[in-house]
Amino acid sequence: xxxxELLQDGLALMALGMGVVFVFLTxxxxxxTLMSKLIGRFEPAPVVxxxxxxxxxxxxxxxxxxxxxxVISAAVHRYRSTRRR
Amino acid sequence: xxxxxxxxxxxxxxxLELGQAAMILVGLLLLYLAIYxxxxxxxxxxxxxxxxxxxxxxxxxxxSALDQAIEVAxxxxxxxxAAALGATLDPLANLDAWRxxxxxxxxxSAAPDQVRAAKDIAMSVGYGDxxxxxxxxxxxxxxxxxLIIFMxxxxxxxxxxxxxxxxxxxxxxxxxxxxxxxxxGAVVLSSMGIMDFSLNQAAAIGIIGGADGPTSIYVSSVLxxxxxxxxxxxxYAYMALVPLxxxxxxxxxxxxxxREIKMTQLRPxxxxxKVVFPLVLxxxxxxxxxxxxxxxxxxxxxxxxxECGVVERLSxxxxxxxxxxxxxxxxxxVGSKLMAESFLSFETLGILGxxxxxxxIGTAAGVLMAKLMNLVSKMPINPLIGAAGxxxxxxxxxxxxxxxxxxxxxxxxxxxxxxxxxxxxxxxxVAAGVMxxxxx
Numbered sequence: 001x002x003x004x005e006l007l008q009d010g011l012a013l014m015a016l017g018m019g020v021v022f023v024f025l026t027x028x029x030x031x032x033t034l035m036s037k038l039i040g041r042f043e044p045a046p047v048v049x050x051x052x053x054x055x056x057x058x059x060x061x062x063x064x065x066x067x068x069x070x071v072i073s074a075a076v077h078r079y080r081s082t083r084r085r
Numbered sequence: 086x087x088x089x090x091x092x093x094x095x096x097x098x099x100x101l102e103l104g105q106a107a108m109i110l111v112g113l114l115l116l117y118l119a120i121y122x123x124x125x126x127x128x129x130x131x132x133x134x135x136x137x138x139x140x141x142x143x144x145x146x147x148x149s150a151l152d153q154a155i156e157v158a159x160x161x162x163x164x165x166x167a168a169a170l171g172a173t174l175d176p177l178a179n180l181d182a183w184r185x186x187x188x189x190x191x192x193x194s195a196a197p198d199q200v201r202a203a204k205d206i207a208m209s210v211g212y213g214d215x216x217x218x219x220x221x222x223x224x225x226x227x228x229x230x231x232l233i234i235f236m237x238x239x240x241x242x243x244x245x246x247x248x249x250x251x252x253x254x255x256x257x258x259x260x261x262x263x264x265x266x267x268x269x270g271a272v273v274l275s276s277m278g279i280m281d282f283s284l285n286q287a288a289a290i291g292i293i294g295g296a297d298g299p300t301s302i303y304v305s306s307v308l309x310x311x312x313x314x315x316x317x318x319x320x321y322a323y324m325a326l327v328p329l330x331x332x333x334x335x336x337x338x339x340x341x342x343x344r345e346i347k348m349t350q351l352r353p354x355x356x357x358x359k360v361v362f363p364l365v366l367x368x369x370x371x372x373x374x375x376x377x378x379x380x381x382x383x384x385x386x387x388x389x390x391x392e393c394g395v396v397e398r399l400s401x402x403x404x405x406x407x408x409x410x411x412x413x414x415x416x417x418x419v420g421s422k423l424m425a426e427s428f429l430s431f432e433t434l435g436i437l438g439x440x441x442x443x444x445x446i447g448t449a450a451g452v453l454m455a456k457l458m459n460l461v462s463k464m465p466i467n468p469l470i471g472a473a474g475x476x477x478x479x480x481x482x483x484x485x486x487x488x489x490x491x492x493x494x495x496x497x498x499x500x501x502x503x504x505x506x507x508x509x510x511x512x513x514x515v516a517a518g519v520m521x522x523x524x525x
Contacts, residue, residue: 003276009284010272014265017519024373024515025258025508031365032251039357 100142104425111423112136115318124325128298128416132318135420139217146215147421151200153215154207155187162210163187169202170195217421220414225306225313230415231299232383237408238299238510239363239387240400242478246504248358249351252458253470253501257508259454260474261516263294263447267439280435285309288520290436293320294443295513296327296477302419303380304517307525314422315433319440327480330441331448331472332488338452339468344492346459346467348501356392363388366511370518376525377518384514447475451505473502476509 093099115133119126139147145156154162163183167174172190174183191200214222224230247253268291274280275287282290289305289312301320305313323330336344363385370381390400422428455471469489473481482502489498 003278006272006284007276010269010287013284013288013520013523014269016523017265017268017516018262020374020519021258021261021512021515022255024369025254025512027373028366028369028511029251029254031369032248032254032362035361035365036248036251036354036358039355039361043355043357 095143097142097144102142102425104429105140105142107429108140108423108425109137111428112140112420118322118325122325125298125321127412128321128419129325131413131416132321132420132423135217135417136314136423137420138417139421139424144215147217147221147424148215149204149218150207150212150214151191151204152188154210154212155184155191158207158210158212162206166203166206169206170199215421217417221418221421224411224414224418225302226310228303228306228379230411230418231303231306232379233411234299234408234415235303235380235514236383236387237403237411238478239384240391240404242384242388242391242507242510243503244359244362244388244392244507245354246351246500247507248354248362250464250501250504252462253504254508254511255458256451256454256471256474256505257476257510257512258474259471260447260451260505260509261295261512262450263443263445263475264291264513264516266446266450267291267294267443270442271435271439274435274439280432282432282435283309285524286312288524289316290439291443292316292513292517292520293323293436293440294447294475295509295516296320296324296444296447296475296481297510297513298324300380300476300513300517302415304520307521310422311427312432312436314419314424314428315436316440317419318423319437323440323444324477324480327444327475327477328484328487330444331481331484334445334448335452335469335472335485335488338449339456341492343456343459343468344489345496346465347493347496348467348470348498349464351500356394359392360389363392374515374518374522376522377515380514380517381511384510444475448472451475451509455505467496467498467501470498470502470505473506474509474512476506476513478506478510479503481509482506 112133112135115129115136118124119129119133138144143157145153148156151166154166158166160180160183163180164174167183167187167190170187170190172187172195174186178186191203195203268287271280271282271287271290272284275282285308289301289309292301292304293316295301298317298320302313302317305316309316367382367385370378370385387400387403390396390403451471451474452468453471454474455466455468459466459468467489469485470482473485475481482499482505485502486497486499489496
């Protein structure tokens with residue numbers, strides 16, 4: 001009879017364990033996705049850094065446009081200020 | 086002549102028991118596997134050597150002061166200890182019988198304070214704890230060594246691939262089925278009367294399927310210290326065998342077409358995400374599963390040191406110097422559990438057998454889960470990366486990559502497989518937390 005109990009305990013632990021692992025990792029998936037979305041919305045840092053790195057090279061030679069210059073200098077300023085941090 | 090006899094009776098050869106000789110051979114076998122076959126040499130060299138040290142006759146390196154006194158002390162001391170243990174020794178019996186009965190009393194029936202009193206007597210006449218016994222009590226019995234190693238693993242882990250594709254966490258979860266299926270297997274074997282495992286022991290054996298050395302050692306030190314030697318050896322030996330065990334299962338469960346599936350490029354992950362992730366994980370552990378806090382807490386701490394970028398020195402120490410020091414001590418302590426009386430048994434064979442089954446089931450569950458996800462999700466998922474869900478970082482990911490390259494020489498799966506791989510580490514730590522909560 002004790003064997004039967006052991007078997008039952010084992011089965012219960014198996015179900016409980018797999019359940020908890022799945023539930024926990026599901027919560028983790030949801031919270032990581034949320035976190036990435038939030039961070040992506042409030043601080044699109046890598047995108048800014050990339051465009052500002054490439055834009056001075058490609059835009060500077062043909063940069064007669066005042067508006068373009070303003071955009072570039074703003075980007076450079078922002079890039080420098082983020083770098084200093 | 087008398088002196089010669091005394092010298093001979095004190096020699097290792099005179100006192101060598103068959104079991105000890107066999108265990109020294111096991112130690113040499115582990116060293117051979119580590120040195121010539123390159124089986125996880127970083128751990129199996131210290132474990133094998135510790136196993137040999139633990140079985141040197143008369144040296145008593147792996148036993149406590151009390152056991153040592155019981156084995157070699159003079160009759161007067163034995164009588165004193167018997168009094169402290171609240172037992173009487175049969176004056177007619179010979180010395181060996183006294184030693185046997187004292188040992189049985191000290192390990193089974195005596196109360197903790199009686200044992201402590203007897204140990205004080207042993208120490209007062211000059212017996213001390215063996216070196217390996219001290220290592221074991223400091224490093225493993227306290228749980229410290231596996232946890233520090235876990236911190237180092239955290240400091241070495243890059244969560245980038247996982248953050249880029251969080252759904253691979255499900256693969257890491259599915260592969261933990263190996264742990265629980267093996268637990269159930271061990272329970273079935275006991276209930277059929279083939280083996281004799283308690284539920285605690287079955288759980289400690291199952292965790293081999295997590296393919297995670299420190300987690301296995303941590304769980305078995307809490308739930309079944311008597312099986313620790315066999316479980317640690319099985320876990321590390323099979324981790325080394327991952328490239329042999331996994332590919333046949335992976336090929337069996339997938340078609341050529343599935344193995345050729347190309348996965349979309351992973352998006353870049355910002356530094357801020359990497360810094361925040363260990364904190365998110367820590368908060369979730371704190372909220373839902375405090376029993377996994379020792380393992381995952383240290384893991385998150387190591388990872389935060391790596392990613393935050395302001396404590397380079399600490400992170401560097403955690404992933405190099407510290408983890409190496411602790412590995413040496415951990416290996417020797419595990420070796421101290423390779424003593425003949427606990428290792429040479431039918432149960433050890435059962436553990437080795439169940440361990441390999443655990444690996445196989447974990448791999449299969451990961452692959453099947455990946456196939457299921459492939460049916461449901463829009464993004465294509467190559468089922469091979471499911472096999473990386475058993476932790477064994479980074480070996481399992483490399484195996485997935487290799488099998489993928491066999492089918493399509495231009496299909497590099499390594500980065501995609503790293504996601505489920507580190508997810509497997511988290512998954513097995515969660516599984517360990519559940520078991521300790523349920524049984525501890």
